[in-house]
Amino acid sequence: MTNVNLRQFKPEKLYPPRGFIKPVIKQPQYLEIGAGRGKHALMFAHDNPDKQLIAIERTRNKFNDFADKSQQLSLDNLLPIHADAIPWTVHALGPKSLAGVFILYPNPEPKNASQRWLNMPFFEFLLSRMQDNTQLILATNIQSYIEEAEQQAKDLWQLSPIITNVDKGSERTHFEVKYLARGETCWQLELVKPQGYKTRFDGWVAS
Template sequence: MTTIKDRQFKPEKLFQPRDFVQPILSDSQYLEIGAGKGMHAMQFAEQNPSKHLIAIERTRGKYDVFAERSKTLGLRNLTAIHADAIPWVVHALPPQSLDGIFLLYPNPEPKNSSQRWLNMPFFEFLLSRMKPEATIILATNIKDYADEAEQLAKEQWQLPVKRLQVATDSARTHFEVKYLARGEVCHQLELTKPKGYQTAFDRWQQGNAQA
């Protein structure tokens, strides 16, 4: 039976994103993928001044709104990035550099489940960029998506998982506000990278041969 890892992620094949700038990373570094218009990113930065968040958004229109709002707020611990997250992560982040990752209401990819985050070979690379005991917060309003992600986290990736229902007054993203206002249940998974966890990319860094 073919597993996710058998599909093999090849970071050396990915080119730098356009206008790529190597980021200066913090000792307390977080990443948000799919930041939208930046609602959660700005909340997080305001509430956690000692932590730095890099928030990536691929869609130009959403990114422009986010960048303008974050500039107005003058949050020095928030960096807005317009890029495709996968090549950006490959070129920007060294191993074990992240304290946490946010995947809030990602595209459920109904026509191509292999493109869901935990169903992608890239997910192993993403785990290699996390420090031991760092966490991934994944939120979705789709129960089947949450069920699948929880199963993959436990069985494919051997990660401890904490699952909870998002509070009805939570307002981290525009999607979350909309879903909760409609009375939908929103699910949250907290995935933790254990101490001693190993991936195929633990020593892989851009510009060096993979060990």
């Protein structure tokens, strides 16, 4: 169960993104936040034709590049979305609709720690959209970021994170390729939402 002392997220205050169209959710459905130019999303969809992936990117030029590649490959199980992930998730996804979440090399927000994913009240809402016994994966090349995320997972979200080093041959994102080629260490945090985990949004659906 989440820590009820945390400031509560207020999804009812968020408007749908411009041009929002609610997707038809198929199962199993995965979500990638911050897809960039789509390297991981395209590989995941290609390698897992039985799984559906929604991949969200906010930056216009990155999204355009991603969308062009997706169209060329004609991957029916991939839905590229150009939007801010928070209002889009609020208005598009119902409770326990996700079979997994990827947040790979997010902006570390060095001047605004409150905007890091596991520090935000929104993270509770995101957990409510995940099915029981499903996994969230977060990756970064910043040791302080992964250490803070690990502590927040334990203290705020009452979860049991697993931290591992990313394999030196991994090529999930352009950032990952660049960091590993420079000899940097990259870390991965894995969270499993346990059976019976409760949030304050388990019954909340956008009107």
